Amino acid sequence: ATQAATPQWRPELHYTPHKYWMNDPNGPVFYNGVYHIFYQYNPMASEWGNMSWGHATSTDLLHWQEHAVAMPFSHDRDIFSGSVVVDRNNTSGLGTADKPALVALYTSVFKEGSSHSAGIQAQSLAYSLDGGFTWQAYHKDPVLTLSPDSMHFRDPAVSWYEPGHYWVMTTVVADAPVVKLYRSDNLIDWTFLSDFGPAGFTRPGMLWEMPSLFPLPLDGDASRQKWVMMIGVNPWSIAGGSGTTYFVGSFDGRTFHAENLPPDGSDPAAYDWADHGADHYAAILFSGGPAATPLTIGWMNNWDYANTVPTEPWKGQMTLPMTLGLKTINNRPRLCFAPDAHYTALVASRKSYSPGAFQLASGQKVLPDAARGDVLDIHFEIQGNGARSAGLIVRASPDDGTGTRIAYDFDRHTLSVDRSHSGRTDFSPRFSREHIVNMPPARSLSVHVIVDRNSVEVLSLEGSVVITDLIFPPSGADHVIAFAEGGSATFTHLDVTPLMDHGVR
Numbered sequence: 001a002t003q004a005a006t007p008q009w010r011p012e013l014h015y016t017p018h019k020y021w022m023n024d025p026n027g028p029v030f031y032n033g034v035y036h037i038f039y040q041y042n043p044m045a046s047e048w049g050n051m052s053w054g055h056a057t058s059t060d061l062l063h064w065q066e067h068a069v070a071m072p073f074s075h076d077r078d079i080f081s082g083s084v085v086v087d088r089n090n091t092s093g094l095g096t097a098d099k100p101a102l103v104a105l106y107t108s109v110f111k112e113g114s115s116h117s118a119g120i121q122a123q124s125l126a127y128s129l130d131g132g133f134t135w136q137a138y139h140k141d142p143v144l145t146l147s148p149d150s151m152h153f154r155d156p157a158v159s160w161y162e163p164g165h166y167w168v169m170t171t172v173v174a175d176a177p178v179v180k181l182y183r184s185d186n187l188i189d190w191t192f193l194s195d196f197g198p199a200g201f202t203r204p205g206m207l208w209e210m211p212s213l214f215p216l217p218l219d220g221d222a223s224r225q226k227w228v229m230m231i232g233v234n235p236w237s238i239a240g241g242s243g244t245t246y247f248v249g250s251f252d253g254r255t256f257h258a259e260n261l262p263p264d265g266s267d268p269a270a271y272d273w274a275d276h277g278a279d280h281y282a283a284i285l286f287s288g289g290p291a292a293t294p295l296t297i298g299w300m301n302n303w304d305y306a307n308t309v310p311t312e313p314w315k316g317q318m319t320l321p322m323t324l325g326l327k328t329i330n331n332r333p334r335l336c337f338a339p340d341a342h343y344t345a346l347v348a349s350r351k352s353y354s355p356g357a358f359q360l361a362s363g364q365k366v367l368p369d370a371a372r373g374d375v376l377d378i379h380f381e382i383q384g385n386g387a388r389s390a391g392l393i394v395r396a397s398p399d400d401g402t403g404t405r406i407a408y409d410f411d412r413h414t415l416s417v418d419r420s421h422s423g424r425t426d427f428s429p430r431f432s433r434e435h436i437v438n439m440p441p442a443r444s445l446s447v448h449v450i451v452d453r454n455s456v457e458v459l460s461l462e463g464s465v466v467i468t469d470l471i472f473p474p475s476g477a478d479h480v481i482a483f484a485e486g487g488s489a490t491f492t493h494l495d496v497t498p499l500m501d502h503g504v505r
């Protein structure tokens with residue numbers, strides 16, 4: 001049966017394909033002033049299958065144009081996730097000095113009747129000489145196999161390792177689970193380097209997917225560079241189902257050593273999570289941009305319920321692209337997310353509702369119309385004056401209690417997003433209701449919230465704490481409500497910026 005379309009949930013700021021199924025971002029790349037994303041796409045239906053690389057471009061990371069499918073599935077294979085690099089020095093010989101090839105490394109999943117047994121996964125290469133619009137399969141195919149063959153060898157992420165002047169690839173044997181590192185001089189011939197995988201982290205049935213390895217200066221100091229290994233974990237993530245964890249450490253060109261392993265390795269909460277919400281998976285970096293401030297994008301969804309989310313005629317959307325930094329927070333190096341300059345400029349260009357500091361006795365205060373909208377940027381800072389907790393309810397309808405609750409608990413020092421009354425939640429029993437993060441004790445807390453038609457992205461502690469959650473609110477639930485519980489709280493700062501009054505699109 002055809003379902004009714006749900007334009008009320010089509011995000012404004014986040015990429016969605018016009019129709020059908022999308023999962024992981026693949027090969028995001030900045031080339032000639034244009035951001036490209038490719039992505040896991042089913043060109044035939046709103047459910048996972050027929051995996052191909054869809055394609056979209058943007059010049060500001062806010063408005064996207066969808067293009068023809070870049071690499072379609074075929075009779076002999078599905079095309080799983082991977083990455084794209086700009087081969088500026090023509091190491092592959094596939095381009096020319098003034099017209100570098102874009103080179104994609106991706107996973108081929110072979111089918112019955114192909115050169116491999118059905119289900120075998122291996123890494124293949126394709127290249128584009130027209131800036132990413134059309135792709136040619138390389139004649140040696142695949143370029144990297146595992147011996148013995150594996151049904152779970154996938155997700156190559158490639159980057160240039162400057163100190164050694166070679167390419168490094170991270171892949172996974174997803175069900176081991178283990179990250180495998182390789183090197184190459186030409187993107188075609190790959191040599192095994194090492195494995196990474198702390199045994200204490202793994203759980204029965206846990207898959208590792210979409211690994212990426214990249215350097216970041218600690219606290220902006222290039223002489224204190226560290227390496228980050230970011231990995232998609234499914235299931236057993238911190239919010240249930242699929243999520244993104246990371247390890248911080250060193251890389252000597254061959255082996256990655258994690259430095260942030262918790263002493264008691266058996267508790268998932270003891271590890272560092274890029275996101276504490278339910279809907280941030282398969283995060284990967286853009287290549288081709290400035291290395292000092294890498295840009296990341298993820299799939300805003302969760303394998304626990306992705307096939308049943310109630311959006312039509314599309315299923316699947318991306319997170320807002322964000323820049324990554326590494327900062328010392330509570331004596332630990334933490335991966336920090338921040339919206340990029342295009343988004344910040346958009347917010348700055350709009351009129352905000354900024355009432356100045358106010359105190360709220362135990363209870364709720366519906367903010368005025370100037371702070372209404374279903375696409376909002378919000379900054380707030382709260383201080384407890386006896387309140388047990390305080391925060392904001394977004395996408396709220398004051399009459400019937402609908403809303404997504406963002407709360408700081410002053411006693412427990414937790415930040416939480418509660419989506420149990422956010423709208424539709426009935427499409428899956430595994431749509432988790434509340435996501436709670438332990439925070440260091442503090443008397444006040446600053447929070448940044450990005451609200452879109454069907455999502456919230458909550459950032460705090462300099463972007464080291466992120467909670468990304470899908471929501472499916474009823475039309476018209478566009479109020480913001482400030483609240484305090486068990487005593488009064490002071491909103492020392494509040495800015496609510498409606499982003500849709502002049503139309504982003």
Ligand code: FRU
Binds near residue numbers: 023082107155232282
């Ligand atoms: C991650 C993932 C990848 C795989 C792709 C298949 O979400 O499972 O491991 O390449 O999606 O669509």
